[in-house]
Every structure is written in C-alpha cells, then in structure tokens.
Amino acid sequence: MTLPAIQVTQLEKAFGALQAVKGITFEVAPGEIFSLLGPNGAGKSTTISIISGLLAPTAGEVAIFGRSILREPNAAKAMLGVVPQDIALYPDLSARENLVFWGKMYGLRGAELKHRVDEILAVIGLTDRQKDRVSTFSGGMKRRVNIGAALMHRPSVVIMDEPTVGIDPQSRRHILDNVKDLNRQGMTVLYTTHYMEEAAELSHHIAIMDEGVIVACGTHDELIRLVGEQTRIDLRLNAEAEKVMAGMSAVKGVSKVTSLDGTVTVLVDDSNRVLPRLFEVAAQVSVRILSVDIQEPNLETVFLHLTGRALRD
Amino acid sequence: MRILELALKDLQQILRDKRQLIFLVLMPVGFTLFMGIAFKGVVQKPDHRLPLGWYNQDVNGRFTEMLRSALSANPDLNLYTVKPNELAKARQNVANKYTGGVLVIPPGFSDSLLGSQPLQIELIADEYTNLGQSAYQYTRAAVTRLFGSLEIARLSTEALAQSGAALSESEKTALLPEVAAEAFLKWEQIGSSGVEIRLENATNLPEEALPLGGNPYNQTSPGILVQFTIFGLISSSAILVEERKTRTLQRLFTTSMPAGSIVLGHLLANFAVAFGQQLLLVVFGQLFLQVNYLREPAAILLVMIALSLCVSSLGLLISVLARNESQSLLASLILMFVISALGGAWFPLETSGKAFAAVGHLTPGAWAMDGFQNIIIRGQGFASVLIPAAVLLGYALVFFFIGSMRFRANVNAG
Ligand SMILES: Nc1ncnc2c1ncn2[C@@H]1O[C@H](COP(=O)(O)OP(=O)(O)O)[C@@H](O)[C@H]1O
Ligand SMILES: [Mg+2]
Numbered sequence: 242m243t244l245p246a247i248q249v250t251q252l253e254k255a256f257g258a259l260q261a262v263k264g265i266t267f268e269v270a271p272g273e274i275f276s277l278l279g280p281n282g283a284g285k286s287t288t289i290s291i292i293s294g295l296l297a298p299t300a301g302e303v304a305i306f307g308r309s310i311l312r313e314p315n316a317a318k319a320m321l322g323v324v325p326q327d328i329a330l331y332p333d334l335s336a337r338e339n340l341v342f343w344g345k346m347y348g349l350r351g352a353e354l355k356h357r358v359d360e361i362l363a364v365i366g367l368t369d370r371q372k373d374r375v376s377t378f379s380g381g382m383k384r385r386v387n388i389g390a391a392l393m394h395r396p397s398v399v400i401m402d403e404p405t406v407g408i409d410p411q412s413r414r415h416i417l418d419n420v421k422d423l424n425r426q427g428m429t430v431l432y433t434t435h436y437m438e439e440a441a442e443l444s445h446h447i448a449i450m451d452e453g454v455i456v457a458c459g460t461h462d463e464l465i466r467l468v469g470e471q472t473r474i475d476l477r478l479n480a481e482a483e484k485v486m487a488g489m490s491a492v493k494g495v496s497k498v499t500s501l502d503g504t505v506t507v508l509v510d511d512s513n514r515v516l517p518r519l520f521e522v523a524a525q526v527s528v529r530i531l532s533v534d535i536q537e538p539n540l541e542t543v544f545l546h547l548t549g550r551a552l553r554d
Numbered sequence: 555m556r557i558l559e560l561a562l563k564d565l566q567q568i569l570r571d572k573r574q575l576i577f578l579v580l581m582p583v584g585f586t587l588f589m590g591i592a593f594k595g596v597v598q599k600p601d602h603r604l605p606l607g608w609y610n611q612d613v614n615g616r617f618t619e620m621l622r623s624a625l626s627a628n629p630d631l632n633l634y635t636v637k638p639n640e641l642a643k644a645r646q647n648v649a650n651k652y653t654g655g656v657l658v659i660p661p662g663f664s665d666s667l668l669g670s671q672p673l674q675i676e677l678i679a680d681e682y683t684n685l686g687q688s689a690y691q692y693t694r695a696a697v698t699r700l701f702g703s704l705e706i707a708r709l710s711t712e713a714l715a716q717s718g719a720a721l722s723e724s725e726k727t728a729l730l731p732e733v734a735a736e737a738f739l740k741w742e743q744i745g746s747s748g749v750e751i752r753l754e755n756a757t758n759l760p761e762e763a764l765p766l767g768g769n770p771y772n773q774t775s776p777g778i779l780v781q782f783t784i785f786g787l788i789s790s791s792a793i794l795v796e797e798r799k800t801r802t803l804q805r806l807f808t809t810s811m812p813a814g815s816i817v818l819g820h821l822l823a824n825f826a827v828a829f830g831q832q833l834l835l836v837v838f839g840q841l842f843l844q845v846n847y848l849r850e851p852a853a854i855l856l857v858m859i860a861l862s863l864c865v866s867s868l869g870l871l872i873s874v875l876a877r878n879e880s881q882s883l884l885a886s887l888i889l890m891f892v893i894s895a896l897g898g899a900w901f902p903l904e905t906s907g908k909a910f911a912a913v914g915h916l917t918p919g920a921w922a923m924d925g926f927q928n929i930i931i932r933g934q935g936f937a938s939v940l941i942p943a944a945v946l947l948g949y950a951l952v953f954f955f956i957g958s959m960r961f962r963a964n965v966n967a968g
Pocket of ligand 2: 285286287326402403
C-alpha cells in the first residue's frame, strides 16, 4: 500500500471566535494534481498554511508521506515546496540571487545549486532577466519567480496557493503549463484556486471548499454528476430579479434559482421543457427577458447546487 | 551552515545600500573627532595659581630684578608682565577679580634703595577680597626678603668697617648690593634646606589622574562607538521587519530549516554588523587617537563581544515588537539617544553625580563604557571588565529570550 502524499485528517483552525477551518479530511495521492476550489474566505490558505507547517492547527493532523507536520516538521517540510499566495521574495535582490538564496535555505550547495538555478530560470522563462531586481518585475514575472523558488530542491510535493491571482493571461498560461509539466515529471501538486476553469483543466481530484468545510470531493466528472442531468440557464431581465424569483422557483423541474448583478440563474432538469414556463412567469409580472444563456453543467453549477451561492465574488 | 547563509544574505542587504557606510563608518569617525575637540578643555590641568600683574618702570634695576625672581619662584603665583599701555586694562582685571593685583614698580626704584629715601612700591589690589589679601601677602613676603637682605648687607658692611677694614664711602656703596644679593640668595637656600612647612592641596590630583587620562578621545572614542553600535540597530532591525512584510520570513518557516536556526541566522547578521563597526572604531581610536585599547586586547575583545550580543539581541527584540519599519526606526533612535545620554557615551558619568550615574547603569551603555574605560583610562586589568561584560551578556540573554519567544508567535500572526 502506498502512503498518500498528503493526508489531512479532521483538521480544524480557529482564529479566536472565527472558525476558519471546520474539521476537514482529504487525501492527495502521489503523482496527482489535487485542487482546493472555493471562494475567497473559504479557508484554503489557512488549510495550506497548516499543511506547510506555518500555522499550528486547533485540532487534527497532517502527514506528508506519512511524516506528521506537527511531530516531525523538518522531515515533512523537506519533502514540500510551498508557493505562498503572496509573493514572498526579496525585492532588492535579483531573480537569480533570490533563487540562489532559497536554494541554499533548502540545503543545496555549489555546482548542484548553480545548475539547478539555471534549470529553474529556464523553466519559469526568466533566463534573460535573471540579473534584474525582482522589484522591477511585472506581477506575472514575480509570480513565476515565486513558484521557481519553491521548486529549487525538487520537492516531491508542491503546494501552490492561488498562484495565478491578478496576472496577465500570458503569465497565467505559462504557470498552468508549468504545473502540468511538473506533474508529468512526477511531482504531486496541491493547488488552490477560486477559478473553476483552472481546477477543471489541471486537476485529477477536486475538493470544493466553502466556509471552512469541504462540501464535495471527487474527480471533475464525479462532481458534475452531483448536479445530475441539470442544465444551467442564465437570464438577463429588464427589471429586478426579485420580481420573478419566487414564481420561477415554483415551476416544475426547477431545482434552484439565484440572482447576481441582475442576472437570474436557474438550474433545471430539462431546459426544453422548462424554458417556456420561465417566459410565462416573466410575462405574468410584466418583466421582459432580454437574453438567455443555456450552459452545460460545470463546477460553477456544482458550487451553486451545493451552496446556493455563486463561486465568484 | 544555513544559519551562516541566512546571515550573509542579511549582510548583503544591509551593505547593498551604500548610504549605510555613511552611518556605519563616516558618521561615527566624524563625531568622535568633533566631540574630542569639545572635550579638549576638560583634560587640561586647571591653573589654580594667583595671577599677579608686574608693571615695571625700573628697567634693569638690580633690586627690582631680585624682587621679580622672588615672586616668579613662588609656585602659587602666576606673575605676568603688564606692558605700559595695558595698565588700565590690568586695573580693570583687578576690579573684575580676574587677577589678584598689579604690582607697580616706580622708575629708579633700585637706586633709591641705596639712598636714604627709598621709593615705594604700589600694589593695586582690592584689600577686601581674598584675591587682594593673597596678593598682598605674597608681595609682602618677597618685599620683606628683599629689604631684609638689604638690611643685612648694610649691617655687614657697617660691621666690616668697624672691625677696622679700610673702606671708603664709595667702596661701601659698591659692596652693598653684592652682599645684599648674597644674602637674598642665602635666604632662599634656608627656605629649601631647613625647617619646611609643606602644604598639601587636598584637591590637587597626582599627574596620572588627569581627567580622562589626559586624552579627550578616551571619552569620545568609546562613547561614539557605543552610540553608533546602537545606531546600527536601525538597519539590522529593519531587515527582519521587512522580511516579515515581504512574507519571506513566513517562507523561511516552510523550509526544513529549524525555527531556532532562523532566529540565530538573523541574530548573527546583527552581531556581525555591530561587531564589525566596533572593530573599525577601535582600530581607528588606537591608531589615530592614541586611545590605548590594545593595552588589554583580550579584555577589550570581551567587552566588544558582549556589547555586540547585547545590541544584536536588542535589534531582534525591536524587530519582533515593531509592527512596521517606521516603528522600528523610531524605537532604534529613541534607544540610541536614551542609552547614549544616560549611559555616559556623551559625557563621563563620574562628572554627572551619583544619582545620574546610578540611573545610567540601568542601561547597557554605562556598562559598556565602564568596560572600555576601566582599560583605557583607569589602567585596570582583565578582571575589571568581567562584571561589565557579565551585565551586558545578561541584558543580551533577556532581550534574546523575549525576542525569540515573540518571534514565532509573530510569524503566525503575520
Ligand atoms: N491570521 C488570521 N487571523 C484571523 N483571521 C484569519 C487569519 N487568516 C485567515 N483568517 C480568516 O479565516 C477565514 C479563511 O481565510 P483564508 O484561509 O485566507 O481563506 P481563502 O484562502 O480561502 O481565501 C477568513 O474569514 C479570514 O478572514
Ligand atoms: Mg487564500
């Protein structure tokens, strides 16, 4: 039996009265990409901080390949490469100096260190900017160095906390490709995001997290199946959503109705049958439907189905 | 090993900013020299002699010259010449009590002594003051000696004549000054060979005990050294505050480096800055300012190490307690001023009273100064720095303990 790369058991974390993580349990198998998907404030970073040994949990246990992060922190940490959500680099040092420093902190020396720095610079695509100070870099370039620093010691497990927040599409593409490459080379990746497309594209397994709880966990297809054969319909109206929501909820075949920014989102089992009913409800209260968008179920739909709220804030 | 690498990174960051060199090296050297000039006056031996003006209108007068030599030989008098055009000013000095008095010798004074109508010497002095009284006493003693010698000479020549020696009146007149000079000299010899009353001045210090060992830099070199070592807190505490702000400190904690090593790495960098700076200033003081640090190299080294440890753990404490860079800057500056001022870095604590010195010794600065000055001024041995070094190390331990306790809590909170 192989040990899980990461095993999280009944993990809890309270900040004073605030229960940020409420007893979550999940396992990341060696060699997979596992995503924690959830909106801001779901407790993803808190979970990651505990797994990386930065925060002590209120209760529960974390093991990296069987080594407890609480009882054998240094052995467990040696197998981890952590990419923090915020850029954690020395702005007044160059990209190369940063990588050299972090390499040393991970225990690399001499020729091996130099070779690895060159390798990482190539991986993150910054070989020609290596001598420039990090403070002169764009957000995307900083993010790439931020990731590179965590890879210096060829960790078996890489933990990335929202590595693509607030950057240009090009850097984002670069990073997503890096993650897939690293995984192909055998690294286990724990990835957190609030972008469902990223989770869908990258992950073997996804845990959907909300308000400190994992509300669902499985492969992408397993999660989609949770919402059954449901279809999502987005309706744009010429009036407030409140006028139609009650009426639409009462329509047979509708399982959930929510609204966001003047758009009403309805989950239905059969769009062909239900859609005309929705028009009728609108007509009854003299509201006009301006546009209709019918979508196959995705992770967004799943989140909506499970929590009654939209994933994005 | 990783501790060393971490410290080297800190040093690289501190020294990358070339302006740091101004603060770490140029400013302390400049201040040492500047304050040294201010302390020059303190180390000069104060002149307690009574100033007495000498206004002589009887140039080349034989007896006048004898009187002058008698007055100059008096160790308690500072006889200074008053030129003809300075008489008014000299009078003013008497009135202002700057000077004990002015002695006015009339023209032809010496010659008049040989005749029957001797001219009078005038002493311009205020008889109601101690200064005037002393001037009068000193003058009287010298004049008495002169007139006494003259009288002896007169009597001797008279006796010589009566014993039958054929002396013409003119020969007698010629002989008189010779004999008087002889007697005047004898008088002095009696004073220095026979019964002597020695007066010891209770406030007079022996030569070696000049303030600050006679070298103003014995105060300002270690003083500025202590001040600027603490000043170095600004850069060393800023590094850790920034490390927390850039979240690189949190990242360090995700590596397999033990928490203790991270604390020690940062402490080592602070220590290196503090120690390196002291080393530079000690060498500068020894080579260029004649401050004799190397009289007891081992003792000085011990004080330097203890002070560096104390200051570097204080830097750790500041950086842990400060929320941001401006707080750590402010704390470093306040500590620098308080420790320097109270600790005797700016002026010697001996001169500032018992209570002040006692309060000063609540700061590590005073103990560092004690350690250095026991060697460079008081000429004591290695044992004399043991207590100061122990106190500094005690401070270091307390600062380090609180600092490292809060260190971990801080990372998590951030
Ligand atoms: N150090 C902290 N002190 C107090 N509350 C915190 C702290 N860190 C996170 N929280 C709170 O815990 C909850 C989860 O935060 P976080 O784990 O950062 O969520 P996510 O990464 O999913 O956006 C939030 O409500 C956040 O405000
Ligand atoms: Mg987060």
